Amino acid sequence: MGHGLILTINWRQLNVYGGFAVKQDSLKSILAGKGLRLTRARQDIITAAQAMKGHFDPQNLYDSLKEKGSKASRASVYRSIPVLLEAGIISEAERTDRCTHYEKVTENRHHDHLTCLRCGTTIEFYSPTLEMLQDEICQRENFKGIRHNLDILGYCRECVDK
Amino acid sequence: MGHGLILTINWRQLNVYGGFAVKQDSLKSILAGKGLRLTRARQDIITAAQAMKGHFDPQNLYDSLKEKGSKASRASVYRSIPVLLEAGIISEAERTDRCTHYEKVTENRHHDHLTCLRCGTTIEFYSPTLEMLQDEICQRENFKGIRHNLDILGYCRECVDK
DNA sequence: TCATTAGTTGAGACAATATCTCATTAAAGG
DNA sequence: CCTTTAATGAGATATTGTCTCAACTAATGA
Ligand SMILES: [Zn+2]
Ligand SMILES: [Zn+2]
Ligand SMILES: [Zn+2]
Ligand SMILES: [Zn+2]
Numbered sequence: 510m511g512h513g514l515i516l517t518i519n520w521r522q523l524n525v526y527g528g529f530a531v532k533q534d535s536l537k538s539i540l541a542g543k544g545l546r547l548t549r550a551r552q553d554i555i556t557a558a559q560a561m562k563g564h565f566d567p568q569n570l571y572d573s574l575k576e577k578g579s580k581a582s583r584a585s586v587y588r589s590i591p592v593l594l595e596a597g598i599i600s601e602a603e604r605t606d607r608c609t610h611y612e613k614v615t616e617n618r619h620h621d622h623l624t625c626l627r628c629g630t631t632i633e634f635y636s637p638t639l640e641m642l643q644d645e646i647c648q649r650e651n652f653k654g655i656r657h658n659l660d661i662l663g664y665c666r667e668c669v670d671k
Numbered sequence: 672m673g674h675g676l677i678l679t680i681n682w683r684q685l686n687v688y689g690g691f692a693v694k695q696d697s698l699k700s701i702l703a704g705k706g707l708r709l710t711r712a713r714q715d716i717i718t719a720a721q722a723m724k725g726h727f728d729p730q731n732l733y734d735s736l737k738e739k740g741s742k743a744s745r746a747s748v749y750r751s752i753p754v755l756l757e758a759g760i761i762s763e764a765e766r767t768d769r770c771t772h773y774e775k776v777t778e779n780r781h782h783d784h785l786t787c788l789r790c791g792t793t794i795e796f797y798s799p800t801l802e803m804l805q806d807e808i809c810q811r812e813n814f815k816g817i818r819h820n821l822d823i824l825g826y827c828r829e830c831v832d833k
Numbered sequence: 834t835c836a837t838t839a840g841t842t843g844a845g846a847c848a849a850t851a852t853c854t855c856a857t858t859a860a861a862g863g
Numbered sequence: 864c865c866t867t868t869a870a871t872g873a874g875a876t877a878t879t880g881t882c883t884c885a886a887c888t889a890a891t892g893a
Binding site: 703708709710711728729730745746749750 | 849850851852853859860861
């Protein structure tokens with residue numbers, strides 16, 4: 510009688526972790542398919558990106574890279590970001606902060622953000638309804654939506670009363 | 672017999688332009704309430720911001736300011752942006768481009784964006800359902816939402832087939 | 834293994850963007 | 864006016880992202 514439950518859990522895990530942690534071999538072929546090479550620097554950058562906790566910006570990534578003793582340059586980090594995006598290893602997170610785009614490992618599935626204007630905490634959420642609604646809007650506007658960024662700014666429970 | 676119509680139109684204008692073109696006097700008191708002064712530079716910047724067409728970034732604003740012969744400095748422009756935001760004279764638009772925040776006069780009511788990844792065109796839309804849904808999400812998460820940024824990236828009608 | 838080819842790299846120069854410093858100016862209020 | 868103090872302008876400085884180019888190296892085939 511527990512089987513149904515187990516199946517459900519598996520299905521969920523598939524959803525939650527689908528596309529995570531591309532294996533080296535498949536990664537290599539993905540890159541090769543685009544005429545790209547899996548170099549040392551690129552490998553370091555990918556590893557570091559996958560090891561990042563939560564959101565990060567290019568500089569964060571570079572710092573973490575240096576910490577690990579990698580020789581990868583800052584330029585390479587910037588150059589790699591489009592590649593990592595393309596390969597589905599990272600994805601864009603919110604762009605709330607100053608002017609950097611934050612990126613995020615694709616560990617968990619797509620989600621949007623609530624960002625506290627006071628403490629900076631970000632709450633992640635996922636609303637299928639909201640996603641569907643956006644599809645409808647795109648259809649109505651004759652627009653082929655690829656991805657989106659939704660960031661709701663305001664005050665979290667702790668900060669709401671100053 | 673035309674009176675009802677006129678009233679309706681007025682009401683609509685109130686909605687559409689509500690909060691637009693803050694009068695100098697009330698503006699002054701809004702600022703005063705925060706211990707801020709309505710200086711020449713600030714005034715120039717506000718006027719210029721309200722005169723901007725569509726989206727713009729700080730540099731655009733500064734350029735337009737120079738065109739009009741204002742002596743306001745770039746620093747003042749940057750310094751004013753939080754103030755203008757606070758006073759509801761401008762609001763954030765999308766942050767798609769490089770790393771500048773785009774701002775937008777509050778001429779028309781809140782809307783969200785579809786941005787074409789190829790030609791850069793932005794289509795503005797407003798979906799009450801989507802707005803309500805976000806309110807619900809905030810409630811569910813015990814979050815006091817103030818404003819939000821939704822940008823759907825993809826391809827417009829003209830660019831969808833390369 | 835060696836040579837060829839072409840994608841990639843690192844370092845630093847550059848460019849663009851945003852913030853800061855500080856002496857000076859000028860609102861606001863009496 | 865005069866005082867108080869926010870605000871300013873100009874430029875220095877910091878941050879962020881891009882570009883150049885000679886050197887390097889992964890991939891491929893001989
Ligand atoms: Zn979403
Ligand atoms: Zn997130
Ligand atoms: Zn909206
Ligand atoms: Zn807009």
